[in-house]
Amino acid sequence: MKTAKQIMTKRVHTASPNESVEKIINRMAKEGITGLPVINKTGRLLGIITEGDIAKHKHNPHTPRAISLLGGLIYLENPEDFNEELKKICAQKAKDLMTTDVTAIEPNTTLEEIIGIMQEKKLSRLPVIDKNSHLKGIVTRTDIVRALGKK
Numbered sequence: 001m002k003t004a005k006q007i008m009t010k011r012v013h014t015a016s017p018n019e020s021v022e023k024i025i026n027r028m029a030k031e032g033i034t035g036l037p038v039i040n041k042t043g044r045l046l047g048i049i050t051e052g053d054i055a056k057h058k059h060n061p062h063t064p065r066a067i068s069l070l071g072g073l074i075y076l077e078n079p080e081d082f083n084e085e086l087k088k089i090c091a092q093k094a095k096d097l098m099t100t101d102v103t104a105i106e107p108n109t110t111l112e113e114i115i116g117i118m119q120e121k122k123l124s125r126l127p128v129i130d131k132n133s134h135l136k137g138i139v140t141r142t143d144i145v146r147a148l149g150k151k
Contacts, residue, residue, distance in 0.1 A: 004114060004128045005107035007147040008137030012127075014039045017046055017095035024094060025054055035138075037127045038098045043134045045127055047098030054097075104129045107136060111147055114139055 015024050015036045024036060028051070035050040104127040105114060114126060118141070128137040 002111040002147050003107065004105050004109045004111075004126075004137070004139050007111065007143045008107075008128045008139045009143060010137045012037060012135060012138045014135065015049060015094045015098075016040075017093065017098075019094045021092060021094065021097050024049060024097075028054070035125050036094075037102075037135055037138065038094045039135050045102060045104060045129050045133050045135045046095070047100040048102045048125075048127065049094060049098050050124070053099060102127060104133075105139065106130070111144070115144060118144075 013027065013031055013033055013036055015027075015038045017038055017040065028034070028036060035048055037045055038047040038049060039045055103117065103121055103123060105117065107128055107130070109117075109128075117123065117126060125138055125140045127135055128139060130136055
């Protein structure tokens, strides 16, 4: 059975936490990529920016509906979700836009396990990290198709 180490893309486009969101958007468009891992200077994975994050950033926020009751406001939407959405919309740097709860895999993760994780979590890419969370590569859906075609 093939493993992440065998099928991953080793030369990964990445972003630094202080890189501007506009620069990231331009790079993603130019390179035709749909996600960028965000790493620190030592190569440790901090988060990921996907086209979904970019779409939220470019989306106009909708103010939460509220009702006034006895001189106070009662919010009808989840304020935590609104705050997170607003943070992404106002993001200026990668660290403000990135998703920090990243599902990552180790180099020895099998192709079967990778497919299962992607399907279960509805992901298009999985960063491959070592035991110290340093980025070693990335497995995308394209890598999986390529691996399945080379049986």
